Amino acid sequence: MAKHKISVTVNGAAREAEVESRLLLVHLIRENFRLTGTHVGCDTSHCGVCTVMLDGQPVKSCTVLAVQADGSKITTVEGLEQGGKLHPVQEGFTEKHALQCGFCTPGMMITCCALLERNKNPSELEIRQAISGNLCRCTGYNNIVKAVQHASEKMR
Amino acid sequence: MNTPPTDSEMYASKANMNAPTTDSKICGMGHSMKRKEDPRFIRGRGNYVDDIQLPGMLYMDIVRSPHAHAKIKSINTERALKIPGVLAVIDGPTLAKYNLHWMPTISSDTQMVLPIDEVMYQAQEVCAVIATERYIAADGADAVEVDYEALPPMMDPHKALAPGAPVLRKDKKDKKDNLAFHWEAGDRADTDRAMAAAEVVVSQNVYLPRIHVASMETCGCVADFNSAEGKLTMYMTTQAPHAVRTVFALVAGHVGLSEEKIRVVSPDIGGGFGGKVPVYPGYVIAVAASVVIGKPIKWIEDRMENLQADSFARDYHMKVELGAKKDGTMTALRIKTVADHGYANASANPSKFPAGLFSICTGSYDLKHAFCEVDAAYTHKPPGGVAYRCSFRVTEAAHAIERITDVLADKLKMDPAALRMKNFIKPEQFPYQSVLGWEYDSGNYPAALRKAMDTIGYESLRKEQQEKRARGELMGIGICSFTEVVGAGPSKNFDILGIKMFDSAEIRVHPTGKAMARFGTKSQGQGHETTYAQIVAQELGIPASDIQVEEGDTDTAPYGLGTYASRSTPTSGAAAALAARKIRAKAKKLAAHLLEVREEDLEWETGKFFVKGAPQKSKTIQELAFAAYTNMPQGLEPGLEATHYYDPPNLTFPFGSYICVVDIDRGTGAVKVRRFVAIDDCGNIINPMIVQGQIHGGLAQGVGPALYEEIGYDEDGNVYGGSFMDYYVPTSMECPSWETGHTVTPSPHHPFGAKGVGESATVGAPPAIANAVVDALKHLGVTHIDIPITPEKVWLLLKEKGAAE
Numbered sequence: 001m002a003k004h005k006i007s008v009t010v011n012g013a014a015r016e017a018e019v020e021s022r023l024l025l026v027h028l029i030r031e032n033f034r035l036t037g038t039h040v041g042c043d044t045s046h047c048g049v050c051t052v053m054l055d056g057q058p059v060k061s062c063t064v065l066a067v068q069a070d071g072s073k074i075t076t077v078e079g080l081e082q083g084g085k086l087h088p089v090q091e092g093f094t095e096k097h098a099l100q101c102g103f104c105t106p107g108m109m110i111t112c113c114a115l116l117e118r119n120k121n122p123s124e125l126e127i128r129q130a131i132s133g134n135l136c137r138c139t140g141y142n143n144i145v146k147a148v149q150h151a152s153e154k155m156r
Numbered sequence: 157m158n159t160p161p162t163d164s165e166m167y168a169s170k171a172n173m174n175a176p177t178t179d180s181k182i183c184g185m186g187h188s189m190k191r192k193e194d195p196r197f198i199r200g201r202g203n204y205v206d207d208i209q210l211p212g213m214l215y216m217d218i219v220r221s222p223h224a225h226a227k228i229k230s231i232n233t234e235r236a237l238k239i240p241g242v243l244a245v246i247d248g249p250t251l252a253k254y255n256l257h258w259m260p261t262i263s264s265d266t267q268m269v270l271p272i273d274e275v276m277y278q279a280q281e282v283c284a285v286i287a288t289e290r291y292i293a294a295d296g297a298d299a300v301e302v303d304y305e306a307l308p309p310m311m312d313p314h315k316a317l318a319p320g321a322p323v324l325r326k327d328k329k330d331k332k333d334n335l336a337f338h339w340e341a342g343d344r345a346d347t348d349r350a351m352a353a354a355e356v357v358v359s360q361n362v363y364l365p366r367i368h369v370a371s372m373e374t375c376g377c378v379a380d381f382n383s384a385e386g387k388l389t390m391y392m393t394t395q396a397p398h399a400v401r402t403v404f405a406l407v408a409g410h411v412g413l414s415e416e417k418i419r420v421v422s423p424d425i426g427g428g429f430g431g432k433v434p435v436y437p438g439y440v441i442a443v444a445a446s447v448v449i450g451k452p453i454k455w456i457e458d459r460m461e462n463l464q465a466d467s468f469a470r471d472y473h474m475k476v477e478l479g480a481k482k483d484g485t486m487t488a489l490r491i492k493t494v495a496d497h498g499y500a501n502a503s504a505n506p507s508k509f510p511a512g513l514f515s516i517c518t519g520s521y522d523l524k525h526a527f528c529e530v531d532a533a534y535t536h537k538p539p540g541g542v543a544y545r546c547s548f549r550v551t552e553a554a555h556a557i558e559r560i561t562d563v564l565a566d567k568l569k570m571d572p573a574a575l576r577m578k579n580f581i582k583p584e585q586f587p588y589q590s591v592l593g594w595e596y597d598s599g600n601y602p603a604a605l606r607k608a609m610d611t612i613g614y615e616s617l618r619k620e621q622q623e624k625r626a627r628g629e630l631m632g633i634g635i636c637s638f639t640e641v642v643g644a645g646p647s648k649n650f651d652i653l654g655i656k657m658f659d660s661a662e663i664r665v666h667p668t669g670k671a672m673a674r675f676g677t678k679s680q681g682q683g684h685e686t687t688y689a690q691i692v693a694q695e696l697g698i699p700a701s702d703i704q705v706e707e708g709d710t711d712t713a714p715y716g717l718g719t720y721a722s723r724s725t726p727t728s729g730a731a732a733a734l735a736a737r738k739i740r741a742k743a744k745k746l747a748a749h750l751l752e753v754r755e756e757d758l759e760w761e762t763g764k765f766f767v768k769g770a771p772q773k774s775k776t777i778q779e780l781a782f783a784a785y786t787n788m789p790q791g792l793e794p795g796l797e798a799t800h801y802y803d804p805p806n807l808t809f810p811f812g813s814y815i816c817v818v819d820i821d822r823g824t825g826a827v828k829v830r831r832f833v834a835i836d837d838c839g840n841i842i843n844p845m846i847v848q849g850q851i852h853g854g855l856a857q858g859v860g861p862a863l864y865e866e867i868g869y870d871e872d873g874n875v876y877g878g879s880f881m882d883y884y885v886p887t888s889m890e891c892p893s894w895e896t897g898h899t900v901t902p903s904p905h906h907p908f909g910a911k912g913v914g915e916s917a918t919v920g921a922p923p924a925i926a927n928a929v930v931d932a933l934k935h936l937g938v939t940h941i942d943i944p945i946t947p948e949k950v951w952l953l954l955k956e957k958g959a960a961e
Contacts, residue, residue, distance in 0.1 A: 020291070022291065023291075027290070030206075030207075031290075034209070035200070036200070036204075036206075036207035037199070037200015037201065037202070038200070039204070039206075039372075039373070039426070040206070040456075041372045041373065041374070041426075041459065042458075042459035042879070042880045043458050043459050043460060043879065043880075044459070044879055044880050044881050046880035046881070047372060047459075047880060047885075049372055076200065077198075077199065077200030078199065078200045078201075080199075081199060086198070090198040090199070093194070093198050094190055094191065094194040094195070094198055095190065097190075097191065097845050097846065097848075097849045099191075099194060099197055099198065100427075100681035100682070100683065100849060100853060101371070101372065101373070101424075101425065101426045101427040101680055101681030102193070102194075102196075102197030102198075102202045102424065102426070102681065103202075103204065103371075103372040103373045103426030103427060104372045105197050105198060106200045109198065124893070127888075128888040128889055129888075129889065131887075131888045132887040132888050132889045133887075134887075135372065135880075135885050135887060136372070136856075137369075137370060137371055137372050137427050137429070137853070137856075137857065137885065138372075138427055138681045138849075138853045139849060139852055139853050139856075140851075140852030140853045140854075140855050140856035140857075140891055140894055141852075141856065141887075141888040141891050142852050142891075142893055142894050143849060143852065144888070145888070145893070
């Protein structure tokens, strides 16, 4: 199978890889780059545990080919903490008990970060709408809403 | 109890604890301590099975049957083996050479690991491809050619149990029917008499469909057999690592896997909810492949495999009958159930309870006559069932009693809250002996329901409903006052495959006063690293932040039966307290030595012993820990550690009252849960934040089955609900903002008065929602709707009643 050389910036670092056309972005991130914070939860892009930021937009990385990401900037959960300081969304998640098993958490937090980048002060409904593509089986979502509100206050 | 209370301190007060008794530095029970597991998870540094990468690791992908029932005519692996990177295809005949093609289920039934000549359910494992890379293994699985001869499937459990039905389990010698088991509880004749004498009898068929836990992480493993050492290390998604180790030793002992050479590691688990209790064929195939090939083998299910082949929950067809006096006093309950177990009875139930703890079906009510029975059928569906976040069929029981209670209220034109209040077991009746054999430990049911009614504003909601009904709007109010039975369980009655259902804790206090605590349970998100540390902190006065909790590695943790059925706090939590109290007893000897007084002259206050009447003369637990290694008295064994195996004297009986409000769209049939108030009572609370989180999550897992989730089959055996395309897990939009609260009625027999709580909401929410929907449609003559109450189901009903828009 043909291989393609691609270059991406992951969490601020330039990375290169030789990949098959069919390689999914999530596997590039998890297996080639060994950034295992991004997870895989379904085959149909419904669950959102694989969500990463691709050039500023949250995407489900199980539904993007690695070659499509060539030349792009990718942010994963590992890139949220900056200089030893947690992102307000990360802080909100632990403060408000917005995670339990932790499996949906990385993708969920990326979606929440993306929301707060486009809307500094979202309403509860806007938060619920924004995270509705990310499934969580543990928390019942209440505390995720509160975590985003916490982050929103911190970021103002 | 396996250790008699020799020291009065061992069994301390179980008084009602409404507030923490330690400061925030110690952070004992009652503090909403932030979770100790969060720092790694919010940084993406969790360690789940699929994150494990071993040198030389190979990947496994499984070929699955498209048929529910078929003869395998041939398996052609030629094309698959030609793909560069495909190393082997393992099929039934391969495993048969080692006698590993069959395995026992947890319920002592048998199931195929891989078939020789016949498949018995859609998505059944047919063979497995081993390759150097994940994608190549998938290519290999695609390239395997299996020639099937489709056979007629048996998809209806009632037909399966009918006389003359073709026998499915032809592998079982002398098996003449499709009855997996019959089980009953109570006095049939007595109940029949009471039912015949009842002034009013209501009867309702209630079906709880097949559903799936759908934890966000699917199942998987890395099987690593080291042929030089003869040792198997099995990293796997399991809620019960020790039990799995023993099962592996029993199943594969004949090929040289001896229990001391098996290490099961359950790393971070992305949700379990019961689905990660069973041993699935994939795990066994991976082990066999690693033994044969000599390399680590990784197998990770995809979501469709997870939903279609892993153990299901429920699938209970119940006929529920309730007898009562005209004034609403319940007199008799009778339930007959046909349970669809699929191809094999692979239930994760205690051995003596093939239908789980279904006999909790008298619920919160003082019923004097009751009888229930379950006939379990084999069909051509995947084997099961597991619990989906409930303690062994308690959800089925709660749904039956709470639904029929509303049917009775409707029949008698009584308010469902008033009917419940009238029939509740009274607070002064505890400990309460139920007619079906349980001893309820403690409860105050009227208080919980009253609190729920006050919180939601029940009376004014009824007014609002009347007004809306007059305007043609559909609004319903639903109540559920459930009682659970959790924390299995006393060794007298509870075992799995003969292993008694105790659980364990081991605490080591280091010389510097910090501690390590290990347990036989395994958290899958419940926050054990935090709550267990708080229990030890409460008992020893060592700050919870100084206590490292570990679970899930059978090489290091003490033996235990694992985490499911809300059993961790009732069993391992109790063990933590009692191990800590053993440590405290030893610390007291050290304190007497250091302070040069007699032990009886000492008193304990959080974190230190002091001399009675001279509080300035004291030794902290940290000083005593140091002394245990540096300055122990002659004759006292050095060190400061203890292990406790806790065999609970009884189960715990958490309860609650839930009330929800639903609005129904007459145009679409969609049900919107507008408000949901949950008042829970799990006795004394270790961490209020975590308990509330458990309730929130359980409520969402109640909304799912109530309104959306179902794994169904057509008559040809094709699954629907087999992917997230059509298995609808509730999102943030379907969940309301939960309103929670609690009452506190401690368990009198638990060392710190706690009960299990992790599953309460999953048990209590579905009947509350179902009751609310029926309540909304009551005036149209609707008395019952089976869950999931999908928009389609409601819309068709509205259309039938001429009420659709």
